Amino acid sequence: MNTMENLEKQLICPICLEMFTKPVVILPCQHNLCRKCANDVFQASNPYLPTRSGSLTSGGRFRCPSCRHEVVLDRHGVYGLQRNLLVENIIDMFKQESSSSSKPAPERTEEVSPMCDVHKEEKINIYCVTHGVPTCSMCKVFGDHKDCEVAPISSVYQTKKTELSDGITMMVGNNDRMQGIISQLEEACRVVEENGRRQKTLVCEKFDQLYSILEEKKKEMSQKVTVEQEEKVNYIRGLTRKYGDHLEESCKTVEMGIQTMEEPEMALFLQNTKPLLEKIAVASSTAHLDKVERGYENMDHYTVEFKREGMALRGIDFLQDEDDEDDLDEDGEAGAEEGDGTQTVSGGSAVPAASVQPPPPQQINPSPSAAKSPAST
Template sequence: MNTMDNLEKQLICPICLEMFTKPVVILPCQHNLCRKCANDVFQVRGSLTSGGRFRCPSCRHEVVLDRHGVYGLQRNLLVENIIDMFKQESNGTDGSSISYRDRKEETPMCDVHEEEKINIYCVTHGVPTCSMCKVFGAHKDCEVAPITSVYQSKKTELSDGIAMMVGNNDRMQGIISQLEEACRTIEENGRRQKTLVCERFDQLYSILEGKKREMSQKVTAEQEEKVNYIRGLTQKYGDHLEESCKVVELGIQTMEEPEMALFLQVRVNTKQDLNSHLDKVERGYENMDHYSVDFKKEGTALRGLDFLQGERTELAGAAYSFDL
């Protein structure tokens, strides 16, 4: 019995919740549907969105149909043969074809009146019951209806609800796909914009680097000019000092000459005028402060830049709307 029960569960259509009715179609995802149920799902799906496609109610795999619709889907003859063998195995003793589930549940009995079959439906309380409960029991004042009519009504209502939910699930799956695509687009746009922003900043860095290099070259040129001038002047003063030391040495030697005639013959020039042939360094000549920069104004301007203004404008004009 457990084996038969498990087998029957495998032969239940996920749409109508009954055993597959022939013809049985197989979807690309290898799940099965009654052709009628597949057509019902496709009709609901098609009434909501365009396109010859719907999603498998078991795994949500998208089924793309050709111009033949669900009639273009391949029949699953293996499942149909299994259904036939199952029904033959489940035949009743009288030879009539009764499914295992029907045979197991063909005589549900009332819990209160154990010998009475459940054959009516209490509309007031929404439960199936027996005739004795309606005549003498707890449901004698209730509104009742034939269980067969209620069964057909509830079954149709459930089938329609399932089909509608399948259609709604398909729509939600479409919205999810749109949201996922939006995420991918945002990520791609973000990467592209970061690249553009980095390029703009690199251009600004390049301009600043050029200005820095230009000013550095000017400072270096003036530095070398002044240093060379000072070194040349130092050399001149050194040469003058060397000459002056020689004069001093000659004067000292002359001072030691005891012979007056010889002393007077030596001419020693001790009146050299430095102002006559040597330059002087002006005060502040070594100062380089005139090469100064003040970026306070530019820094304030840079800190005040709103790099997101364009993005805010773009985002303000973009709106995503997904209606369920």
């Protein structure tokens, strides 16, 4: 009998606390469950699992109620688990042996029952429904429970056992469902972190593109200033060389004039004076030399102002709802018609391009050819 009792304990489902019912499924951790109980636990652990016409559209998971090992199922659910035919055969043999056995199964009533605290010689054999406590027959007849409603302790025992079993089953299902929700929340957290890293990478890429555009525009604007700078410097240096050559000729003429002044012979002096006076007249005239007019060296016409662009850059943000995106698109199209360039950033804000075209030059002669003017004599 002890062997049969031990065998019966091994054939008890940990969910329903009853003997396994066919078919019995075997989990990857080698523990067994009734298929119905396994399906209940699976459904409780995956409350948000999508279904279609009563069938699963994707796999799920739950934890073994015996060892808490995580069981991963495919789209077939618990019907994809293997049946434990060995346990089913043992159950059939156990039921046959129990029904054919001549020895009655020991009843739990034969065990030593607790005695009443008030009537020491009376066993507790009834249940007071009014106060919700077990008591004895003497307490019902003469004691504190004589006016109370009572019931046979065996019937209350079966009722309470069923309630407790149902409560345990419900708690196991709730625990598995909570574990499933925790797993889903952990997975959602991981996905959020991954999506956050990906979006930060995209934002950085968009800002790098914006930096590249600014660097290219800076190089282009600097090149414009450099070209005009070199043009003006080369022109002024050319004039410097011309004025230097003219000065050198004038100095030579002065030396020739001083030497002629020292000539004592009047006839020879007069012969040399006429060509010398002509050279002096030519050297004294600068009409053939260009002059740099006032303000020619000024470069203030390349001044830029990025106040509006700075405000636009500070207003960069992520895209809003679809309605806001439509408004932004309309504003962008209107700006394009007016000639204002925009640079779209990953954040979704439209950034007006910098007005880098310089205003009309403030100088009189912006080029060397136009800067030339006849020199006054």
